[in-house]
Amino acid sequence: MTSQGNNLDRWYGSYAERTAGLAASEVRALFAVASRPEVVSLAGGMPFVSALPRELVSGAMERVMRDKGPVALQYGSGQGVPALREQILEVMALEGIRANVDDVVVTTGSQHALELVAKIFLDPGDVVLAEAPSYVTAMVVFKSFQAQVEHVLTDEHGLVPSALREHIARLRAQGRRIKFLYTVPTFGNPSGITMSWERRLEVLEIARANDILVLEDNPYGLLYFDGPPPHAMRSVEEEGVIYLGTFSKTLAPGFRVGWALAPHAIREKLILANEAAVLSPSSLTQMIISEYLSTADWKGQIDTFRGVYRERRDAMLQALTDYLPDLSWTVPNGGFYVWLTLPDNVDSKSMLPRAVKELVAYTPGTAFYANGDGRTHMRLAFCYPTPDFIREGIRRLSTVINGELELLNTFSQTAPLATVRAEQRIVSPPANLG
């Protein structure tokens, strides 16, 4: 038993070994401070739910309670409400996916689908392959089942196939068991990068050749700005992909309704794991969403969200161009995030307290790596603050970064302010901006 507590905890010797992996985020306390209203937070990935007309939700609730109250208030199926699962097929069809309603499992947000997949696949010591960088709370889940996350090199087109091939070969030569490849191929979190269609096909081919399951997590795919992204990986590969979707970004996260689409045998185990974990997902929230999808112009509402987030992305890119012209960043065609690359000698994690003091918050790049990398990066979320606040936040951030560089310059002559250039690895030029 490893140490997972202290002598103030009477039960510190009783925890499971996996519990050692459940550590509180180092930046958690800071984020509590960052939620004060005077701080411009570019840290959290909260959808802008105020862009959803409240009466659309209220009306759906009212009709569900009027017409189907006793069913909505009751336990339901461990697989989810059948009518909603049918509608989920329509949502996925927008990304080229054809599937059987029997293979959809509704979960308590797609986060719970991650947990269930991890629970049924991961033994201690197993390896999960993931993009570098990768979604922080997916890695928390994998680690909570004592798996090891191995990052695979990415560039501006997503996972690099040659790197993936080599990494698999190296791990296998070490005798390590790879359980699946976790990817957010569209508008990645935190990178904002989208895997190209050619890369998707190559990655699927490598996975197939190596008998590695692909876990395709796609919360942002419908929130594109400049044109639709490539179809989902699941659209061309059925038996080798578990696809995860959610209503958290296209409707609202407060419902906690997401789903997994899985090959038949895996689907059966996911249902059993879901029943063990929660008996059944909430009938009430599923039925409200089903009613909303039946009666509201939900595609129009997604268009509204696209417009909101496009404007915010543009505001962030413009502010970065204006205030931090020497740095580089990714230019996302959708989703919630820009990935900023700092000068080599600036550490985003140690800089965060100073940023919060200057009333701006971000997520340090280290959060998105399982191996301590990411110090010279940060994730900037443009989903929640208004364009004016985004601009002000970037202005404050530039003050903090420039202050940091001045400070470093005081103690060293190796990186003069005017010539600092960022690492160029996963960066596209800021397109479409003057």
Added chain:
Amino acid sequence: MTSQGNNLDRWYGSYAERTAGLAASEVRALFAVASRPEVVSLAGGMPFVSALPRELVSGAMERVMRDKGPVALQYGSGQGVPALREQILEVMALEGIRANVDDVVVTTGSQHALELVAKIFLDPGDVVLAEAPSYVTAMVVFKSFQAQVEHVLTDEHGLVPSALREHIARLRAQGRRIKFLYTVPTFGNPSGITMSWERRLEVLEIARANDILVLEDNPYGLLYFDGPPPHAMRSVEEEGVIYLGTFSKTLAPGFRVGWALAPHAIREKLILANEAAVLSPSSLTQMIISEYLSTADWKGQIDTFRGVYRERRDAMLQALTDYLPDLSWTVPNGGFYVWLTLPDNVDSKSMLPRAVKELVAYTPGTAFYANGDGRTHMRLAFCYPTPDFIREGIRRLSTVINGELELLNTFSQTAPLATVRAEQRIVSPPANLG
């Protein structure tokens, strides 16, 4: 890797070892048949949600959306909505519990609290002590984390202290690690039995002396019929008890809102596990319940539920007395269940298909034992059908049981019909009934 699938499943060699413990219930297919309207189901534990005036819920929903829509639709705290956690203290105070709001963690039904507790405590091979018989889906959760359930003898006053002491000593002598004692002390599922106050104190004393955590699961405590049950075990022991509560039975399960009250250090780990599993429980359903508790006569509503279930319990006990006078059963003072003891040579599991053919369903006793025991018992749930249907269900059941006995008599002279008596182990006489 143990075999957990077949060659039709391309991934059958990839599952985690724990997934072997996630088997589908043997009676699951039958229950699908049993949900046909012509079958009187005494099997499921579905609350009678139609006794909840719909407008109470609709009104709460409407006000939440009107006054706090953007908060209700957003991600929330991994620990749960603060206002609701305060109100949960008031609910628990009815059972003698005094606690700090910081130690309450809201979960996706109390089932998910079971899952989270299991996740943070159970390593493969660990032992969980549980009543004989015990709640089936708690055992499914423990087994899904590769723990072993060891049943402790119970009588009509609950867990038998001497048996508990001996069992602990025997297991420890074998070098086995006991992680906690799982108990439903009030109106037990499936037994209907309530642990007496003296027993609660004795069991807590044994747990304390042996450094064993107690997991007190209390979904039914407020649904008493003939007078309040003893206070919760958590009311006298803070550091050694994790208490689980839920709104599924006092309000409705469709919300999927329950909670854990845990010692401080454990509570912190539960929050981390909750965040990994679902990010945050649904803000929307929590806030609707909070609004309901603020504005409705929720204690009066619990009284209404008590009246409904008391009438159904009485109908079941009367029907058992009328139709199966030679058998014995428990007489619950609350909750949802009666535990019926059959003649020694009748097997409730193999009899179930014949019962469903006769249009009555129940849960075989074997479901509530991890070790194959329980064949001569069944759980009868009186929560959902109306009194008339309960009576008809018991009449049909008596036909099935008597038919079974006649059949057995045809092939054997060892158990003549007229003298068959049930095992008397955990049985009380049918009190309060003529």
